[in-house]
Amino acid sequence: MSLPSRLLGVQVNRRRRTLWALSSAALVLSLLGIAISWLTPSIRAPLRPGLDFTGGTQIQLARSCGSGCSALTAAAVEDRLTSIPLPAEEGAAAPPNLRGAAVQLLDGGQQVVLRLPSLSAEQGQAVVEGLAPVIGPTDPAGLSVETIGPTLGSRLLRASLISLAVSFVGISAYITIRYDRLFALLALLCLGHDVLITCGVFSWLGLLGGVEVNSLFAVALLTIAGYSVNDTVVIFDRIREKRVQLTELALSEQADAAVAATLTRSLYTSFTTLLPLLALILFGGSTLFWFAVALSVGVVVGAWSSVAIAPTLLPVLARS
């Protein structure tokens, strides 16, 4: 036995009640976070939805005054926003109200990020120009404007859910063909476990830290789904092998033997996947930060479920 297996003395089936209790606690916490988030009037969704899902305009400005910048407060920017006259959009009702816009200062006040209701390109331009007296000169090369129509957000959400469902079906079909229905069911249970806990973590992050989920989060969930099954299937492959080699043992012991044989690999590959993600978290910039965090959570939970959940549920489900 190699180093990690010896340290942990793997006999997961003997300790399965402890392992299940840990997972159940995580699941209950996740569901609790999702429920609280849903009941919170300012969120009203399982996770705090970002711009991609709600629709709106996000403008990021880079101030070009360098160290000579006058001190800027978010309140001053908010104040100024409400007094900017917006050109009306052709064929639309009155221009949107900018009261209640979210203003964020980044980079020690050098970057200003505005979250606004959905604006047309002209209206966005008007906001940028209208803020000049407060913010001072900005660098046009550092400008970013994103406008997402509200219909697009719901389409995006639907597209993500559909692709998640389709990959569920595709993956379970594949496992049913390569193994059997029981293994497919187990893989999907683990997958649901991993996706739910990742969502739970982000619902708590949204509740406590205001972290929003965007379409990159949807991408992360889909990747976690793929990764989770990838991880679980390797154990399945080994269980199948042990069932042939160790015919005299009970299924739970065969599963333990398979876990013992693959534990090192599970830990090492999760770790090597975490390393580039860690690099993304540290150096990848703000756009990819939460994406990398979501993937990291998914990788850790995925490794856990493939070691602690799949091989312990297998003997129980196989008996019934």
Place this chain on the structure above:
Amino acid sequence: MARQQGWFALILALAIAAGALLMSFPLQLGLDLRGGSQLTLQVMPAGAIKRVDQEQLEAVKEVLERRINGLGVAESTLQTVGTDQLVLQLPGEQDPSRAARVLGSTALLEFRAQRAGTEQEMQGLLQLKRQAEAVLGLARARQAALGNGETPPEVAEASFPAEQLAAALRQLGVEVPDGASEADQLELLLDTVNTRIVELYEPAAFTGKELVTAGRQQQQSGSGWEVTLSFTQTGGEQFARLTKEIAGSGRLLGIVLDGRSISEASVGPEFQAAGITGGSASITGNFSAEEARDLEVQLRGGSLPLPVRVVEVRTVGPSLGADNIRTSLVAALSGLALVAVFMVLVYRLAGVVAVVALSLYALFNLALYALIPVTLTLPGIAGFILSLGMAVDANVLIFERIKDELRSGNTLIRSIDTGFNLAFSSILDGQLTTLISCVALFALGTGFVKGFAVTLGIGVLLSLFSALTCTRTLLRLLMSYPALRQPTYFLPRVQLPAASS
């Protein structure tokens, strides 16, 4: 052994080819990395059309493409997404409002008959219009000639004296902003006149929906050009009715685009009986070739079959884009370095081989992006970095198996072979399930979700090749040197069975 060398030569050749490919075909960077604007346009159902289908989407795309060419943004691309969306990318464009204006408006083309009893007013407006157009045309020709470094053509002094222009503007009730140049004033006049002319028309008889196509041809008599129109059957009938009504009356047929008159045609008395029939017509106005082409494009552009709406705008400044490239490059390199250190520490000689194979993997990956070609976006890079981590998985699976075999007392060469064979089925299963998610993401996802799915998918496929071919070939090749054939290069001595240590 010969087989190993053959594979090695192949890998070497591929690596050189990949390097050369990357040198000559630079990677295509998405707008989030190079700066620019991206607009997503939603095609809206209208009138009898309740659902937008692929054919209508293509028709809209064709029309928009012609308009985009008029914008003059280099390397702009327009792609259809799903069944009812178009994505327009304008690299380097910092002001998406211009594009939105040109593309977002419906550009409604209408055919209208002049109201009875407005002849005199129309005459006055048309005279102003011709005069303004003539002077503006000359001014532009002069500017173009100067721009090309040619001598500007000799022109008779402006046939639109300043006082007269000012008077005309005043008469039309146009407020001229302070400091407006003469050309500005002329354009203002032309704009107003074209809008005023429209007021002299009856409501639209029919619209550009009935226009099938527009073309141009040289006039049979005379030297000018004419613009030809062909209509749908309904359109042809409506056109005949309209022309019959005004033929010989001196009233004009107006062609109106977005509420501005773009052409006023007269219909001769010979059409009094039945109007212009046959579903086609020509507009003769002694156009120059240039003018005829502009009109043709406008007419065709005007026949946008369905309205479009801008639903998403993303603008990224170039320095922000450069920032994104730098941070993701740092992330990719440090991720690779961390993995390399880990692999060498844990797997020793095999780890070194894995790092070489992994570097080759990264190189092949990038070369494929250039070859396919994949436009690299931020999520795409994230997919690439993630696939780096996952590509290691195959190597770990193999090396763990090799270690198992060594521990159970097998010889090194045998262990290596068995390791590869035993690991194969779990590698295949794992990679294929990830690939299934990628396919689902690609087929159903939008825009950049697709970008991520493509890079991750390519990564997964390539990692099969890199682990099973590159790692194996390199490892076997190294094993042909007896000095390297030491189990302790793979596993600490303490873990080896007593017999072989």
